[in-house]
Amino acid sequence: MTALRVGLTGGIAGGKSTAGAMLSELGCVVTDADALVADLYRPGEPGARAVADLFGTQMLGPDGSVDKDALGRAVFADPASRKRLEQAIHPLVGQRYLEILESAGDGAVVVFEVPLLAETGGRGRYDAVVTVEAPAALRLDRAVRRGLDRDQAAARMEAQARSEDRRAAADFVIENTGSLADLRAHVEAVHSALKRQAQRS
Numbered sequence: 001m002t003a004l005r006v007g008l009t010g011g012i013a014g015g016k017s018t019a020g021a022m023l024s025e026l027g028c029v030v031t032d033a034d035a036l037v038a039d040l041y042r043p044g045e046p047g048a049r050a051v052a053d054l055f056g057t058q059m060l061g062p063d064g065s066v067d068k069d070a071l072g073r074a075v076f077a078d079p080a081s082r083k084r085l086e087q088a089i090h091p092l093v094g095q096r097y098l099e100i101l102e103s104a105g106d107g108a109v110v111v112f113e114v115p116l117l118a119e120t121g122g123r124g125r126y127d128a129v130v131t132v133e134a135p136a137a138l139r140l141d142r143a144v145r146r147g148l149d150r151d152q153a154a155a156r157m158e159a160q161a162r163s164e165d166r167r168a169a170a171d172f173v174i175e176n177t178g179s180l181a182d183l184r185a186h187v188e189a190v191h192s193a194l195k196r197q198a199q200r201s
Contacts, residue, residue, distance in 0.1 A: 003029075003104040004198035007125065009117040009166055010132035012156050013142035015176035015183060019132045020113050022187040028194075029104045032113035036096045037089060041066035050088040055081070107201075109194045118161035118169045128197060130190055131170040133163055134177050 008023070008030075010016035024030040040047025043064030051059050051066050055074055061067045075082040097112065104110050111130075114122060123129055134142075136157060143153035167173055172193065174186045 002106060002201060003101045003108040003110045004128065004194060004201055005101065005126045006109060006111045006194060007114045007117050007122065007129045008111050008132070009114050009129065009170070011134075011136075011139055011160050011163065011166065012153065013139040013146065014134050015132045015174075016113060016115070018180075018183065019130075019174055019176070019187050020111060022184055023109075023111050023191060026188065026191045028109040028111045028191070029100060030111040030113070031097075031100060033093055036093045040089065040092050040096065041068065046092050047089055050092065051085070054084055054088060107198050109191070109198050116160070118166045123169050127201065128172065128194060129170045130172040130174060130194075131166040132174045132176050133167065134175070136163070138177065 006028075008016060008020055010019075020030045020032075037047065039045065041051070042048065048060060048064060048066050051071060055071065059067055059071050059074065071085075075085050101110055112126070114120075117123065117129065118131075140150065140153055140157065143156075144150050148156075172190045174183070174190060176183050176186070
């Protein structure tokens with residue numbers, strides 16, 4: 001028996017992060033690439049060393065952590081630099097994810113939030129995939145209430161996979177069209193199914 005690898009996805013403002021927080025409260029190990037990168041960019045960590053090796057120590061703050069603003073300015077305008085950074089950091093993220101899986105223990109449910117799972121064909125990396133879905137109009141309204149410009153939010157939605165594609169890649173679909181209590185009930189039902197799957201694996 002090993003830890004169950006779960007990919008959690010969903011479109012912008014669909015409720016993926018809220019569902020992830022609920023799964024964490026239910027005892028799952030929940031993380032995402034951003035959290036792993038932030039950990040790798042701390043002082044003395046392999047990501048910080050890789051950034052300093054690639055772009056110089058001026059990319060580190062006084063405490064030795066990565067200055068993400070400076071790094072962003074250096075790489076986002078330069079595709080070649082961004083590719084070099086990705087080639088250095090992605091394997092470190094993968095290694096950290098494996099460490100989390102190994103330390104989670106047999107029968108644990110390890111959830112990895114993956115916004116672009118359907119777009120990147122990442123289905124095969126997980127034992128189960130969960131998507132959190134809501135109608136596009138409702139998601140657009142939620143995104144605007146969060147402070148996004150309506151046109152920007154619509155453009156981000158357009159750039160993501162269609163709901164139908166996420167649903168097709170998923171083993172579990174959580175419909176997030178009602179209250180937080182409704183969402184929690186859906187999440188709890190999926191969590192129970194994932195725990196049963198983890199105990200069988």
